[in-house]
């Protein structure tokens with residue numbers, strides 16, 4: 564059922580001209596098809612307004628030092644990384660625009676929030692995924708973590724997470740007041756590094772290198788979590804939601820499923836551990 568939904572959305576929305584080197588695999592035929600679709604999608608003035616709504620290229624990000632070695636580029640930060648990185652990486656003091664950061668491959672900071680609900684009957688969890696809009700500069704149209712966002716220069720990671728959660732998930736009023744800052748703080752699990760290169764028709768080549776603070780938050784509700792519980796404030800950022808069972812999600816991430824934004828082995832292992840699957 565889920566797979567059918569995925570295939571339909573891919574056809575309706577076109578796809579990314581995405582070429583990840585981080586475990587993502589797509590056949591060249593598919594990339595060719597998606598390039599054509601993306602070109603068609605990027606042709607009108609209305610679309611160019613949508614791209615501006617999907618991200619602001621002039622946003623400013625703090626720049627962080629690169630991890631100690633390349634072996635640390637897709638890994639979880641631990642105490643052995645030293646005081647500059649653990650428990651939290653320290654910024655260099657340099658600030659740059661989003662558009663430049665993704666061209667130059669500077670290390671910056673983002674937050675990832677996974678929302679899940681226990682599925683006790685099946686000894687599993689159900690996990691909320693968002694579908695990225697066709698207008699995003701990285702990974703357009705792909706399924707991803709429930710909610711994610713860059714941390715703007717000088718901003719606090721917890722405040723950013725509260726704000727992104729409302730912006731990306733709470734357009735129907737369902738998030739406001741549901742979680743406290745302390746809830747979010749308690750759901751903070753680990754920080755991973757992620758170095759990904761790709762290309763989109765609209766934005767060209769990008770290099771995205773991030774320290775990602777990962778939050779894993781239990782959905783506060785008695786009723787089963789449904790994708791219509793969530794709505795973005797701006798459809799230009801998020802085009803929809805899916806709910807997937809945890810074991811299936813982990814399996815798909817490990818196989819480098821072409822529909823999911825790829826994650827490193829260490830990230831997937833840590834996620835599986837928290838979900839207990």
Ligand SMILES: *[C@@H]1O[C@H](CO)[C@@H](O)[C@H](O)[C@H]1NC(C)=O
Nearest residue numbers: 721744745746747748749751
């Ligand atoms: C978040 O939690 C940590 C402990 O894990 C604590 O040291 C810190 O003060 C908390 N921050 C806030 C804003 O509550």
